[in-house]
Amino acid sequence: MIHYVAETGSTNSDLAARLAAGERVPEGDWLVVDRQSAGRGRQGRAWNDGAGNFMGSTVIHPTPHDPPRNTLALLAGVALHEVVGELVPPPAKVQLKWPNDLMVGGAKMAGILLEGTGDAVVLGIGVNLAQAPELPDRETIAMAQFGPAPDRDTFAERLAAQWKADLERWRTYGLAPLVNRWEAAAHPKGTRLAAEIAGEGRIAGTFDGLTEEGAARLRLDNGEVRAIHAGELSYA
Secondary structure, three states: OOOEEEEEEHHHHHHHHHOOOOOOOOOEEEEEEEEOOEEEOOOOOOOOOOOEEEEEEEEOOOOOOOOOOOHHHHHHHHHHHHHHOOOOOOOOOOOOOOEEEEEOOEEEEEEEEEEEOOEEEEEEEEEEOOOOEEOOOEEEOOOOHHHOOOOOOHHHHHHHHHHHHHHHHHHHHHHHHHHHHHHHHHHOOOOOEEEEEEEEOEEEEEEEEEOOOOOOEEEEOOOOOOEEEEEEEOOO
Protein backbone atom coordinates (compact mmCIF):
# COMPACT_ATOMS: atom_id res chain seq x y z
CA MET A 1 0.00 0.00 0.00
CA ILE A 2 1.23 3.51 -0.81
CA HIS A 3 0.38 6.28 1.65
CA TYR A 4 0.60 9.81 0.25
CA VAL A 5 1.05 12.88 2.45
CA ALA A 6 1.29 16.53 1.48
CA GLU A 7 4.31 17.54 3.54
CA THR A 8 6.71 16.22 6.15
CA GLY A 9 10.27 16.68 7.29
CA SER A 10 11.60 13.29 6.20
CA THR A 11 9.80 10.11 5.16
CA ASN A 12 12.70 8.07 6.54
CA SER A 13 12.43 9.80 9.91
CA ASP A 14 8.66 9.32 9.99
CA LEU A 15 8.91 5.57 9.44
CA ALA A 16 11.81 5.27 11.88
CA ALA A 17 9.71 7.02 14.54
CA ARG A 18 6.81 4.63 13.99
CA LEU A 19 9.14 1.65 14.32
CA ALA A 20 10.74 3.09 17.46
CA ALA A 21 7.26 3.48 18.96
CA GLY A 22 6.68 -0.25 18.55
CA GLU A 23 4.58 -0.21 15.38
CA ARG A 24 5.33 -2.97 12.91
CA VAL A 25 5.22 -1.21 9.58
CA PRO A 26 4.50 -3.87 6.94
CA GLU A 27 6.93 -4.56 4.14
CA GLY A 28 5.43 -3.30 0.90
CA ASP A 29 3.98 -0.19 2.51
CA TRP A 30 5.42 3.09 1.23
CA LEU A 31 5.21 6.62 2.58
CA VAL A 32 5.38 9.14 -0.27
CA VAL A 33 5.39 12.91 0.22
CA ASP A 34 4.67 15.91 -2.02
CA ARG A 35 7.03 18.27 -0.22
CA GLN A 36 9.88 17.35 2.12
CA SER A 37 11.72 19.90 4.26
CA ALA A 38 14.39 17.85 6.04
CA GLY A 39 15.34 15.06 3.68
CA ARG A 40 18.90 13.82 3.67
CA GLY A 41 21.29 11.69 1.72
CA ARG A 42 24.37 9.75 2.66
CA GLN A 43 26.93 11.45 4.90
CA GLY A 44 24.30 13.93 6.07
CA ARG A 45 23.85 15.70 2.74
CA ALA A 46 20.60 17.59 2.30
CA TRP A 47 18.16 16.20 -0.30
CA ASN A 48 15.05 18.28 0.16
CA ASP A 49 11.80 19.21 -1.48
CA GLY A 50 11.35 19.28 -5.26
CA ALA A 51 7.69 19.59 -6.26
CA GLY A 52 6.79 16.86 -8.75
CA ASN A 53 9.71 14.65 -7.72
CA PHE A 54 9.46 11.26 -6.07
CA MET A 55 10.35 11.18 -2.38
CA GLY A 56 9.39 8.07 -0.49
CA SER A 57 10.40 5.43 2.02
CA THR A 58 9.60 1.84 2.87
CA VAL A 59 10.63 -0.71 5.51
CA ILE A 60 12.45 -4.04 5.28
CA HIS A 61 12.33 -6.63 8.06
CA PRO A 62 15.43 -8.79 7.49
CA THR A 63 15.31 -12.42 8.53
CA PRO A 64 18.19 -14.69 9.62
CA HIS A 65 18.02 -16.43 6.24
CA ASP A 66 18.42 -13.26 4.16
CA PRO A 67 21.67 -12.24 2.46
CA PRO A 68 23.71 -9.63 4.40
CA ARG A 69 21.59 -6.54 4.98
CA ASN A 70 24.30 -4.20 3.66
CA THR A 71 23.62 -5.62 0.17
CA LEU A 72 20.18 -4.02 0.28
CA ALA A 73 22.01 -0.93 -1.02
CA LEU A 74 22.90 -2.76 -4.24
CA LEU A 75 19.38 -4.20 -4.45
CA ALA A 76 17.77 -0.79 -4.16
CA GLY A 77 20.02 0.57 -6.89
CA VAL A 78 19.16 -2.27 -9.27
CA ALA A 79 15.41 -1.96 -8.64
CA LEU A 80 15.48 1.79 -9.19
CA HIS A 81 17.58 1.40 -12.33
CA GLU A 82 15.01 -1.02 -13.77
CA VAL A 83 12.24 1.55 -13.39
CA VAL A 84 14.10 4.72 -14.38
CA GLY A 85 16.01 3.09 -17.23
CA GLU A 86 12.74 2.30 -19.00
CA LEU A 87 11.62 5.93 -18.78
CA VAL A 88 14.74 7.78 -19.96
CA PRO A 89 14.97 7.58 -23.77
CA PRO A 90 18.23 6.99 -25.64
CA PRO A 91 20.80 8.26 -26.35
CA ALA A 92 20.83 9.14 -22.63
CA LYS A 93 22.02 6.20 -20.56
CA VAL A 94 21.18 5.66 -16.90
CA GLN A 95 23.98 3.96 -14.95
CA LEU A 96 24.68 2.96 -11.37
CA LYS A 97 27.64 4.28 -9.40
CA TRP A 98 28.62 2.27 -6.34
CA PRO A 99 26.87 1.63 -4.14
CA ASN A 100 23.56 2.95 -5.48
CA ASP A 101 23.71 6.42 -7.04
CA LEU A 102 21.72 6.68 -10.26
CA MET A 103 23.66 8.73 -12.79
CA VAL A 104 23.26 10.11 -16.30
CA GLY A 105 26.73 11.01 -17.48
CA GLY A 106 28.33 12.72 -14.51
CA ALA A 107 25.05 14.03 -13.11
CA LYS A 108 23.05 12.48 -10.29
CA MET A 109 19.39 11.70 -11.02
CA ALA A 110 18.45 9.83 -7.85
CA GLY A 111 19.70 8.96 -4.41
CA ILE A 112 19.11 6.14 -1.95
CA LEU A 113 19.52 6.10 1.82
CA LEU A 114 19.24 3.02 4.05
CA GLU A 115 19.08 3.40 7.81
CA GLY A 116 18.88 0.71 10.46
CA THR A 117 16.17 1.10 13.09
CA GLY A 118 16.26 -1.71 15.62
CA ASP A 119 15.80 -4.96 13.72
CA ALA A 120 14.35 -3.18 10.68
CA VAL A 121 15.86 -1.18 7.81
CA VAL A 122 14.27 1.97 6.42
CA LEU A 123 14.85 2.56 2.71
CA GLY A 124 14.47 6.10 1.40
CA ILE A 125 14.56 7.00 -2.29
CA GLY A 126 14.54 10.39 -3.98
CA VAL A 127 14.23 10.67 -7.76
CA ASN A 128 14.43 13.87 -9.80
CA LEU A 129 11.34 13.47 -11.96
CA ALA A 130 10.40 17.11 -12.59
CA GLN A 131 13.36 19.13 -11.32
CA ALA A 132 16.91 18.69 -10.09
CA PRO A 133 17.93 20.19 -6.73
CA GLU A 134 21.03 22.33 -6.69
CA LEU A 135 23.78 20.65 -4.70
CA PRO A 136 27.05 22.36 -3.81
CA ASP A 137 29.30 19.38 -4.49
CA ARG A 138 27.83 17.63 -7.53
CA GLU A 139 25.93 18.05 -10.77
CA THR A 140 22.30 16.93 -10.82
CA ILE A 141 19.80 16.17 -13.57
CA ALA A 142 16.04 15.51 -13.83
CA MET A 143 14.06 13.14 -16.02
CA ALA A 144 12.10 16.16 -17.31
CA GLN A 145 15.18 17.15 -19.29
CA PHE A 146 14.52 14.21 -21.62
CA GLY A 147 10.78 14.70 -22.14
CA PRO A 148 7.62 15.15 -20.07
CA ALA A 149 8.23 14.38 -16.41
CA PRO A 150 6.69 11.04 -15.34
CA ASP A 151 3.57 11.23 -13.22
CA ARG A 152 4.71 10.91 -9.62
CA ASP A 153 1.96 8.55 -8.48
CA THR A 154 2.37 6.24 -11.48
CA PHE A 155 6.11 6.20 -10.88
CA ALA A 156 5.52 5.32 -7.22
CA GLU A 157 3.35 2.35 -8.18
CA ARG A 158 5.92 1.05 -10.65
CA LEU A 159 8.75 1.40 -8.15
CA ALA A 160 6.79 -0.29 -5.35
CA ALA A 161 6.03 -3.26 -7.62
CA GLN A 162 9.64 -3.53 -8.81
CA TRP A 163 10.99 -3.34 -5.28
CA LYS A 164 8.64 -6.06 -4.08
CA ALA A 165 9.72 -8.38 -6.90
CA ASP A 166 13.44 -7.71 -6.42
CA LEU A 167 13.27 -8.11 -2.65
CA GLU A 168 11.79 -11.57 -3.20
CA ARG A 169 14.53 -12.44 -5.73
CA TRP A 170 17.21 -11.32 -3.25
CA ARG A 171 15.77 -13.59 -0.60
CA THR A 172 15.27 -16.53 -2.95
CA TYR A 173 18.39 -16.51 -5.12
CA GLY A 174 21.02 -14.71 -3.03
CA LEU A 175 23.80 -12.38 -4.07
CA ALA A 176 25.24 -13.83 -7.28
CA PRO A 177 22.39 -12.76 -9.59
CA LEU A 178 22.24 -9.38 -7.87
CA VAL A 179 25.96 -8.74 -8.37
CA ASN A 180 25.62 -9.66 -12.05
CA ARG A 181 22.64 -7.35 -12.53
CA TRP A 182 24.36 -4.50 -10.71
CA GLU A 183 27.50 -4.77 -12.85
CA ALA A 184 25.38 -4.82 -16.03
CA ALA A 185 23.67 -1.60 -14.96
CA ALA A 186 26.83 0.22 -13.84
CA HIS A 187 29.51 2.26 -15.54
CA PRO A 188 31.89 -0.02 -17.46
CA LYS A 189 35.01 -1.55 -16.02
CA GLY A 190 37.94 0.80 -16.54
CA THR A 191 35.99 3.90 -15.47
CA ARG A 192 38.20 6.25 -13.45
CA LEU A 193 36.97 6.43 -9.84
CA ALA A 194 38.21 7.66 -6.49
CA ALA A 195 37.45 6.76 -2.89
CA GLU A 196 38.10 8.39 0.48
CA ILE A 197 39.69 5.87 2.84
CA ALA A 198 39.73 6.55 6.59
CA GLY A 199 43.27 7.18 7.77
CA GLU A 200 44.59 7.07 4.22
CA GLY A 201 42.86 9.84 2.32
CA ARG A 202 41.88 9.81 -1.32
CA ILE A 203 42.87 6.93 -3.56
CA ALA A 204 42.15 6.74 -7.29
CA GLY A 205 42.08 4.00 -9.87
CA THR A 206 39.75 2.24 -12.27
CA PHE A 207 36.57 0.31 -11.61
CA ASP A 208 37.17 -3.46 -11.72
CA GLY A 209 33.69 -4.81 -10.95
CA LEU A 210 32.33 -6.11 -7.66
CA THR A 211 33.47 -8.81 -5.30
CA GLU A 212 31.18 -11.78 -4.64
CA GLU A 213 30.01 -9.97 -1.50
CA GLY A 214 29.15 -6.78 -3.40
CA ALA A 215 32.12 -4.59 -2.47
CA ALA A 216 33.55 -2.39 -5.22
CA ARG A 217 36.90 -3.38 -6.67
CA LEU A 218 39.19 -0.43 -7.41
CA ARG A 219 42.34 -1.15 -9.42
CA LEU A 220 44.97 1.39 -8.39
CA ASP A 221 47.51 2.85 -10.76
CA ASN A 222 50.22 0.61 -9.24
CA GLY A 223 48.18 -2.49 -10.14
CA GLU A 224 46.93 -3.21 -6.62
CA VAL A 225 43.23 -4.07 -6.38
CA ARG A 226 41.41 -2.70 -3.34
CA ALA A 227 37.96 -3.79 -2.18
CA ILE A 228 35.87 -0.80 -1.09
CA HIS A 229 33.35 -1.94 1.53
CA ALA A 230 32.06 1.39 2.88
CA GLY A 231 31.56 4.99 1.83
CA GLU A 232 31.07 5.85 -1.80
CA LEU A 233 33.01 6.27 -5.02
CA SER A 234 33.27 9.44 -7.08
CA TYR A 235 34.30 9.96 -10.67
CA ALA A 236 38.00 10.80 -10.71
